[in-house]
Amino acid sequence: MATPTTTEEATKSGPAPFESWGRYPAYNATVLPMHWQGDYPGMLDGIHGGALAVGMGRSYGDVCLLKDGTLLQTTSMNRLLAFDPNSGVLTAEAGITLAQILDFAVPRGFFLPVSPGTKYVTLGGAIANDIHGKNHEAAGSFGNHVPQFELVRSNGNRMLCSSRENPDYYAATIGGMGLTGVITWAQLRLKPIVSRKIDYEGIQFHGIDEFLAIKKQYSHVEYTVAWVDCLSTGKNFARGIFMLGDHSKEPGELKISPKPKLVFPIEAPGFMLNKFSIAAFNTVFFHKQMKAHVKTVQDYEPFFYPLDAVQKWNRMYGKNGLVQFQFAIPWEHAKEGTIAILSEIAKSGLASFLAVLKTFGDVPSFGLMSFPLSGFMFALDFPIKEGVTFPLMQRLGDMTREFGGRLYSAKDACMTSDQFKAFYPQWERFARYKDPAITSSFWERVMGQEGDR
Numbered sequence: 001m002a003t004p005t006t007t008e009e010a011t012k013s014g015p016a017p018f019e020s021w022g023r024y025p026a027y028n029a030t031v032l033p034m035h036w037q038g039d040y041p042g043m044l045d046g047i048h049g050g051a052l053a054v055g056m057g058r059s060y061g062d063v064c065l066l067k068d069g070t071l072l073q074t075t076s077m078n079r080l081l082a083f084d085p086n087s088g089v090l091t092a093e094a095g096i097t098l099a100q101i102l103d104f105a106v107p108r109g110f111f112l113p114v115s116p117g118t119k120y121v122t123l124g125g126a127i128a129n130d131i132h133g134k135n136h137e138a139a140g141s142f143g144n145h146v147p148q149f150e151l152v153r154s155n156g157n158r159m160l161c162s163s164r165e166n167p168d169y170y171a172a173t174i175g176g177m178g179l180t181g182v183i184t185w186a187q188l189r190l191k192p193i194v195s196r197k198i199d200y201e202g203i204q205f206h207g208i209d210e211f212l213a214i215k216k217q218y219s220h221v222e223y224t225v226a227w228v229d230c231l232s233t234g235k236n237f238a239r240g241i242f243m244l245g246d247h248s249k250e251p252g253e254l255k256i257s258p259k260p261k262l263v264f265p266i267e268a269p270g271f272m273l274n275k276f277s278i279a280a281f282n283t284v285f286f287h288k289q290m291k292a293h294v295k296t297v298q299d300y301e302p303f304f305y306p307l308d309a310v311q312k313w314n315r316m317y318g319k320n321g322l323v324q325f326q327f328a329i330p331w332e333h334a335k336e337g338t339i340a341i342l343s344e345i346a347k348s349g350l351a352s353f354l355a356v357l358k359t360f361g362d363v364p365s366f367g368l369m370s371f372p373l374s375g376f377m378f379a380l381d382f383p384i385k386e387g388v389t390f391p392l393m394q395r396l397g398d399m400t401r402e403f404g405g406r407l408y409s410a411k412d413a414c415m416t417s418d419q420f421k422a423f424y425p426q427w428e429r430f431a432r433y434k435d436p437a438i439t440s441s442f443w444e445r446v447m448g449q450e451g452d453r
Contacts, residue, residue: 018071021314022060023321024384024413027067027441035076037093037184041154041437043072050439053182055095055122059129060324061413062441063177069439072182074124080104081185088190089147094124094183101188103256110190111247113145115304117356124183129410130175130370132377134223134245134304137361141372143174144363149186154437158184163366172433175367177409179443181435195252198223198245198303204292206239208335214242215359222246223303226357229286230345230380231278238342239286240357245303257301263311267319278351285353317383323413325396326379328360329405334376337403341396345380348392352380368430371408379411390414409442420446 015028032043034053044051051070058064065071074095082091088110090101098112099119105111116131127149131142139145148162151173159181161170173180201218205211211226218224221244228240307313314322329337338357345352355378362374382389393414400407406423407415421427434443 015068018054018065019057020060020062020064021058022323022413023314023317023319024323025062025065025067025441026321027062027065029066029068030070031073032070033076034072034074034095034182037077037150037152039077040072040152040182040184041156043070044154044437050437052438052440053094053124053178055125056097056120058118058121058125060322060411062445063129063410063412064125065441066439067441067444074122074182077184078122083108088192089187090190091185091187092123093185094122094127094149096123097121098123098126099257101190105190106193106196107254107256109192109194109254111193111300113189113191114139114142117305118308119305120308123186123188124178127174127183127186128176128178130365130367130372131410132360132372134225134358136363136372136377137219137224137359138222138363140361140363141175141365141367141370143366143370145189146174146366147187147189149173150184151181152184153181154435169433171366171368172430173367175365175370176430176433177369177440177442179434179438179440181438193247193254195248195250196254196300197248197250197252197297198300199248200296200298200303201244202289202294203242203244204239204286204289205242206236208238208339211238211240211242211357212335218242218244224358227285228342228355228357228378230342230355231351233346237346238339240355241286241289243303247300248297260309260311262309264313264315266315268316269318278353317381320384322381322383323389323393324379324381324411325393325414326377326408326411327396327400327405328371328373328375328377328408329400329403330373330375332375333403333405337399337405338376338378340403341378341399344395344399345392348388350382350385350388350392352382354381355379368426369409369424371406371410373406375405379408412442415446417446417448 015030018029047070049069052066053072054064055074077093077095079093114133126142151159151161159166223245226240226242232239357378360372397419
């Protein structure tokens, strides 16, 4: 994806492809770079079809896309503005990435309070999608650690938003998918660390009951996540590896991470990812531990960001791209719902080797439209196969609805209007705070007619 370097260049070149990480759907847009906090809303002059602020484009579906519209790319607006080492509160422009924050914070003995599976997302994007991590039960979601931010509206109003000042816009913007305006800067409360190291344990399990037993036994550990073999059947059904970690309390070296050197070289042919190749991968991955239970100390990079080590790894899904199915189901139906969904996936023959299971705690999110709810969270990546993938996504979405759960908008490319409105019944209240000049392909889709597919 080529990004114009100036507004004039962008205007002359016109619409061009802009991809989300899933590479589906494929839409053209005019990309205008934002360089300064005062650029918006002046950039709207002469724009037709709406606008949307975007960062790194790491959302998987169309929440960061606007078909034939204008994308205001914030990644040049990435300055550090202030830092208080006593409180750990950092103030930065919204286009700074979590990777850039870590480069500043780790050598000073601080870390992100909540981190997703990639550090290549912007601060503004992390707020807009209210990202979550492996420590939700202990820390809640990202917005819980954002004391305040500035929101600029298309009418020129500049609003300081916090739990006390403009609290309605504060709640609507956290998890609000970038639709309430443009975040120009934000504060983030970092957490202290004394080392880059993570005290790690990996435990093999067979089935959801064993997963739950391990989870209960290790409830004191801050970071927990599990990889699940979604193709296994019989006695191996829902086998996996439970991965646990805490920041090491032994003082150690604090330095900047090296830049990734590996790049996935080509667009893999579509036939490479099939149930046989993925089943083989899953078997190897499950048995990569020579013992059922291992303990070690490792750097935080492979623990938090294993996929970031390979740039453009989404190419392995081929030119058709991928979709992610990410659900949360409340405890009341978490076990039965997850087993039913895993069974449906295994029956379909559509495989995922990136299958992540973890639990959400009861720390309430600050965002009106935030995704987490107390219970199970499951995320799976699927290659797009004609006639197979989208019908399966429809069935799995309906099943999630039946079990009282919801899907994550930041990772979605398939949710219907009816599903979205059932998952997020507060959408009508949220719509009151939407900036009239801002929209997205996701919002247009879920506000449209059911049966877009």
